[in-house]
Amino acid sequence: MRAVTIVDGELHWREHPDPEPGTGELLVAVRAAGLNGADLLQQAGRYPAPPGSPADIPGLEMAGEVAAVGAGVTRFAPGDRVMAIVGGGGQAELAVVHERVALPVPPDLTWEEAGGFPEVFTTAHDALFSQCGLTIGERLLVNGAAGGVGTAGVQLGLCAGASVVGTARRPEQRQAVEALGARVTAVEPDQAAAHGPYDVVLELVGGPNLASDLASLASGGRIAVIGVGAGATAEVDLRALMGSRGRIHGSTLRARPLEGKAAAARAVEAHVLPLLSTGDVKVPVAATYPMAEAGQAYRHFAGGGKVGKIVLVAGG
Amino acid sequence: MRAVTIVDGELHWREHPDPEPGTGELLVAVRAAGLNGADLLQQAGRYPAPPGSPADIPGLEMAGEVAAVGAGVTRFAPGDRVMAIVGGGGQAELAVVHERVALPVPPDLTWEEAGGFPEVFTTAHDALFSQCGLTIGERLLVNGAAGGVGTAGVQLGLCAGASVVGTARRPEQRQAVEALGARVTAVEPDQAAAHGPYDVVLELVGGPNLASDLASLASGGRIAVIGVGAGATAEVDLRALMGSRGRIHGSTLRARPLEGKAAAARAVEAHVLPLLSTGDVKVPVAATYPMAEAGQAYRHFAGGGKVGKIVLVAGG
Numbered sequence: 128m129r130a131v132t133i134v135d136g137e138l139h140w141r142e143h144p145d146p147e148p149g150t151g152e153l154l155v156a157v158r159a160a161g162l163n164g165a166d167l168l169q170q171a172g173r174y175p176a177p178p179g180s181p182a183d184i185p186g187l188e189m190a191g192e193v194a195a196v197g198a199g200v201t202r203f204a205p206g207d208r209v210m211a212i213v214g215g216g217g218q219a220e221l222a223v224v225h226e227r228v229a230l231p232v233p234p235d236l237t238w239e240e241a242g243g244f245p246e247v248f249t250t251a252h253d254a255l256f257s258q259c260g261l262t263i264g265e266r267l268l269v270n271g272a273a274g275g276v277g278t279a280g281v282q283l284g285l286c287a288g289a290s291v292v293g294t295a296r297r298p299e300q301r302q303a304v305e306a307l308g309a310r311v312t313a314v315e316p317d318q319a320a321a322h323g324p325y326d327v328v329l330e331l332v333g334g335p336n337l338a339s340d341l342a343s344l345a346s347g348g349r350i351a352v353i354g355v356g357a358g359a360t361a362e363v364d365l366r367a368l369m370g371s372r373g374r375i376h377g378s379t380l381r382a383r384p385l386e387g388k389a390a391a392a393r394a395v396e397a398h399v400l401p402l403l404s405t406g407d408v409k410v411p412v413a414a415t416y417p418m419a420e421a422g423q424a425y426r427h428f429a430g431g432g433k434v435g436k437i438v439l440v441a442g443g
Numbered sequence: 444m445r446a447v448t449i450v451d452g453e454l455h456w457r458e459h460p461d462p463e464p465g466t467g468e469l470l471v472a473v474r475a476a477g478l479n480g481a482d483l484l485q486q487a488g489r490y491p492a493p494p495g496s497p498a499d500i501p502g503l504e505m506a507g508e509v510a511a512v513g514a515g516v517t518r519f520a521p522g523d524r525v526m527a528i529v530g531g532g533g534q535a536e537l538a539v540v541h542e543r544v545a546l547p548v549p550p551d552l553t554w555e556e557a558g559g560f561p562e563v564f565t566t567a568h569d570a571l572f573s574q575c576g577l578t579i580g581e582r583l584l585v586n587g588a589a590g591g592v593g594t595a596g597v598q599l600g601l602c603a604g605a606s607v608v609g610t611a612r613r614p615e616q617r618q619a620v621e622a623l624g625a626r627v628t629a630v631e632p633d634q635a636a637a638h639g640p641y642d643v644v645l646e647l648v649g650g651p652n653l654a655s656d657l658a659s660l661a662s663g664g665r666i667a668v669i670g671v672g673a674g675a676t677a678e679v680d681l682r683a684l685m686g687s688r689g690r691i692h693g694s695t696l697r698a699r700p701l702e703g704k705a706a707a708a709r710a711v712e713a714h715v716l717p718l719l720s721t722g723d724v725k726v727p728v729a730a731t732y733p734m735a736e737a738g739q740a741y742r743h744f745a746g747g748g749k750v751g752k753i754v755l756v757a758g759g
Contacts, residue, residue, distance in 0.1 A: 258690075333681065334681055337679070337681070346698075352681050352684060352685060353685075355681045355682055355685070359680055359681045359682040360678060360679070360680060360681070361678070361679045361681055362676060362677070362678055362679075363653070363676070363677045363678075363679045363691075364675060364676060365649065365650055365653070365668050365671045365675045365676070365677055365693055366671055366675040367693075368668060368691070368692075368693025369668060369669075369671070369693035369694055369695045370693075370695065370698060371693070372692075372693065372694050372695070372698070372699070373692075373693050374574075374690060374691065374692050374693075375679075375684070375690065375691040376684075376688075376689075376690050377681055377682075377683075377684025377685035377686070377687070377688065377689050377690075378685055378688050379685045379686065379688070382662075382686060382688070383688070
């Protein structure tokens with residue numbers, strides 16, 4: 128098979144041995160694979176793949192057809208359309224994933240949408256519901272609302288009966304965020320505090336925002352830190368945190384063991400796939416690139432300003 | 444009645460009008476009232492009493508006999524021994540508290556112990572169980588283990604089947620902390636990391652500890668910040684928090700509304716009072732002072748180095 132391959136920080140499209148599905152695993156003929164911030168960190172040598180994942184093939188998510196199954200597989204059969212988070216190696220013609228981590232692709236979803244769905248929707252669902260317990264009538268701030276996790280978080284928040292404020296730097300991004308639903312307000316980052324206080328903050332930008340997040344946190348509020356692209360260091364006023372009886376969560380999906388990823392996937396299958404099928408939730412795709420042109424896709428991602436996902440598609 | 448009274452930052456023992464119990468409230472003839480860090484902050488003008496509490500009478504907790512009851516009271520009758528967290532005004536001959544916030548005093552408990560029980564055990568119980576979900580087999584770090592909340596947290600952690608490491612500066616404090624149970628290790632503050640990683644950290648010292656707390660946090664670990672005497676500002680490495688999938692909670696009891704205080708009290712009544720009765724949990728009392736000598740008691744508290752509670756007793 129061929130795969131996007133990191134060699135000395137550069138991306139190549141290279142031959143690799145075909146992976147083989149082990150017990151409980153699916154071999155997937157990848158049709159589309161979304162880009163994530165972690166791919167750029169891995170390219171820069173700052174986010175090594177976890178043990179058991181190929182060290183030099185990036186890709187945290189993919190969608191495709193089951194090509195073969197390992198021993199003991201019961202949930203899927205060859206030909207089934209699946210999508211999944213993987214520890215790495217998603218940006219390749221073939222990828223292996225445990226069947227407990229794989230999700231069925233709803234009939235109406237395109238490959239591009241399916242390839243860009245798992246990572247951001249699982250991340251946003253896990254942060255908003257499993258960690259922060261977002262519920263009806265609450266006020267949600269999504270800091271960095273135009274990106275992949277951001278557009279997922281805004282939509283899931285609206286589905287849950289929350290009112291949502293999303294921040295984005297560019298006017299066209301804010302327009303796109305407001306188009307995600309009727310109860311969402313998009314503002315410039317420094318205007319977020321004026322629309323609070325917030326019961327839940329989904330922080331996708333990073334450390335520099337924490338002081339303002341805390342200052343506009345409602346009593347009993349929760350902050351989920353998912354992205355730190357703007358900086359990982361935050362100065363936290365613990366007295367303010369105590370006064371609001373607040374909570375700061377940090378989380379990544381990638382570092383979780385199999386059972387953690389499987390549990391998150393099962394929650395998304397139960398609670399988010401139905402909303403995809405009804406059209407209440409969509410996967411905004413900003414751009415697609417052939418896998419062989421991954422370098423161009425990564426540069427687009429790094430440049431910022433997009434709305435939704437950048438997805439690599441098969442047929443390099 | 445007479446009460447400890449803050450006048451321009453100084454403590455006096457002064458006459459005040461007797462308080463009157465409203466609907467659902469108890470009038471309590473106070474026999475003992477524990478000191479807490481918040482009293483010193485209030486004395487210094489940095490922690491005003493919440494609305495509805497006397498502005499100039501400190502005291503977050505007290506124990507005594509019910510002297511009279513307001514309309515609609517069903518849980519207690521005159522003569523009953525009660526102890527409770529109050530918004531303020533506990534350090535007085537008479538205090539008023541809602542019956543839903545009051546706890547019955549177990550027969551074997553002395554007034555000194557009862558006066559020093561509610562605030563620290565409710566704080567520790569709320570932090571360890573309601574917030575952090577401490578459970579059997581986990582490893583608990585109590586930073587500042589020799590104080591009131593610290594000795595409560597160590598004992599509750601042991602009762603819950605956790606192994607406990609407590610930090611304290613002075614050798615005699617560490618000796619007293621280790622005497623609290625068989626599965627507790629007391630160490631100097633800078634030795635805590637060597638005994639981790641920790642599933643739960645009860646942080647009673649403050650901001651300067653947060654970096655080390657985070658660095659020694661186990662995967663899925665929780666930090667509860669309850670005290671910030673050493674400083675309220677913390678520099679937090681959000682990438683480390685994400686990598687450990689960690690959580691930082693801030694909390695105070697004082698700022699909670701009636702229903703919050705009542706819920707915390709009911710949890711303590713159900714889960715901690717039985718352990719007091721069996722002797723599995725004790726209230727270490729470091730020193731007692733007559734209420735009229737509150738100034739001396741506050742100076743003792745501010746000096747540090749104590750083990751357990753300083754308690755004011757009636758009969759000034």
